[in-house]
Amino acid sequence: MNPFSVFLRARYGKCFASREAIARHQQQAFAHLRRHIMPRSPFYKDFADQPYENWPMMNKALMMEHFTDINTAGITKEDALDIALTSEEKRDFAPMIGQVAVGLSTGTSGQRGLFASNKRERALWAALMLGRFSPSFLRSQRVCLFLRANNMLYERLGNALISFEFYDLLQAFDLHLPRLNKQNPTVLIAPAQILRLLAHAQNDGAIDIQPRCIISVAEVLSPEDEVAITDVFGVEVDQVYQCTEGVLGMTCRAGSLHLNEAYVHIERDIIDEASGAFAPIITDLTRETQPVLKYRLDDILIPDDEPCPCGCASLRLKRIEGRCDDILYWQKHDGGLQMIPSDLIRQAVATSQCEIRDYRAVQVGQHLLKIWLDTDDFALACQYVEQNLLMEAAKLNTQLPELNFHQGITSHLDQKRRRVIAK
Ligand SMILES: [Zn+2]
Numbered sequence: 199m200n201p202f203s204v205f206l207r208a209r210y211g212k213c214f215a216s217r218e219a220i221a222r223h224q225q226q227a228f229a230h231l232r233r234h235i236m237p238r239s240p241f242y243k244d245f246a247d248q249p250y251e252n253w254p255m256m257n258k259a260l261m262m263e264h265f266t267d268i269n270t271a272g273i274t275k276e277d278a279l280d281i282a283l284t285s286e287e288k289r290d291f292a293p294m295i296g297q298v299a300v301g302l303s304t305g306t307s308g309q310r311g312l313f314a315s316n317k318r319e320r321a322l323w324a325a326l327m328l329g330r331f332s333p334s335f336l337r338s339q340r341v342c343l344f345l346r347a348n349n350m351l352y353e354r355l356g357n358a359l360i361s362f363e364f365y366d367l368l369q370a371f372d373l374h375l376p377r378l379n380k381q382n383p384t385v386l387i388a389p390a391q392i393l394r395l396l397a398h399a400q401n402d403g404a405i406d407i408q409p410r411c412i413i414s415v416a417e418v419l420s421p422e423d424e425v426a427i428t429d430v431f432g433v434e435v436d437q438v439y440q441c442t443e444g445v446l447g448m449t450c451r452a453g454s455l456h457l458n459e460a461y462v463h464i465e466r467d468i469i470d471e472a473s474g475a476f477a478p479i480i481t482d483l484t485r486e487t488q489p490v491l492k493y494r495l496d497d498i499l500i501p502d503d504e505p506c507p508c509g510c511a512s513l514r515l516k517r518i519e520g521r522c523d524d525i526l527y528w529q530k531h532d533g534g535l536q537m538i539p540s541d542l543i544r545q546a547v548a549t550s551q552c553e554i555r556d557y558r559a560v561q562v563g564q565h566l567l568k569i570w571l572d573t574d575d576f577a578l579a580c581q582y583v584e585q586n587l588l589m590e591a592a593k594l595n596t597q598l599p600e601l602n603f604h605q606g607i608t609s610h611l612d613q614k615r616r617r618v619i620a621k
Contacts, residue, residue: 205325208325253491413435416441444458477498556572587601
């Protein structure tokens, strides 16, 4: 897969019309992995001619442990860590070992992950994103990226037609506004909570920008966020589900979030039969520097098995539920445990009859649910939320944990936002 064909497919290509078409496409991609990529990885070479079932299950910790043997560029974990950490300290994001860019992800679990990519892989990302989202190629595009850590993946991709500017979320948010105003981006890419802050800034007159395309990345975009952002900028918000391991999904032109099955094979590890909630086990069909094979992600996805009006047969998602570790369970009256979708908490807040600007819910053990509310009408808001939660708990035949309300929320923009957390 070269960047140009990826670009053409994202821009003009027909998506897969059937599951059979996806299976055929992936079969060829697997054959390529086995023939050309796996033999170059000391860790995977012996698995190249073994069935998928025999491949080891990979995860972030194992990937880190075996980094030296997994990558096909002969880079040691020590060298990669050394260069990534130094560049992060200096906030100078151009760590390269030869032609390979090395980055360090923090992730929500706090565990660090190393990732390495060559020039072709970095160009694939841009080809995919711009092919799908760039408003026009007749005019030059200015892309703004708000990210927690930069790396070569994003910078230096620019050319005469497309310029990228990177905004480091570890710096104070207000400091970015004058530069953003000057850049006046045509494409705005940021985590949902940053998009929301930018909408506020635009509303207050602190900035005046006219993006023609807005893409939410890295965090769950709630319907409330989406409406608030669209209202201010007058542009539909697209979503890209991406992590260190690749671009796993994006919204189609009909507005549904589809998994990116042209480039990633996804196996479902079902967590909850009733909702179909699953943790994805991914095999990236495009990675060569650091193969991502049978890699279990820490996310929970809720599938939507109805066909999409856009005609694409790639799996649709109802939503990204959050991290595996953040799934709440409430006690059922029959003694079992019931998985509680984060959307239930969101609904309980959203349907309160007073204004709640934002919320956090942290469940501690089985019996205590702490809730932070950003509202001017705290006493009333607590009553409404409690009422709604009691109703939902009754519907599910479960015992609502003891509630403990707090007023106000402190946000840490340099951390991925999690509205619902399990401790
Ligand atoms: Zn669709």
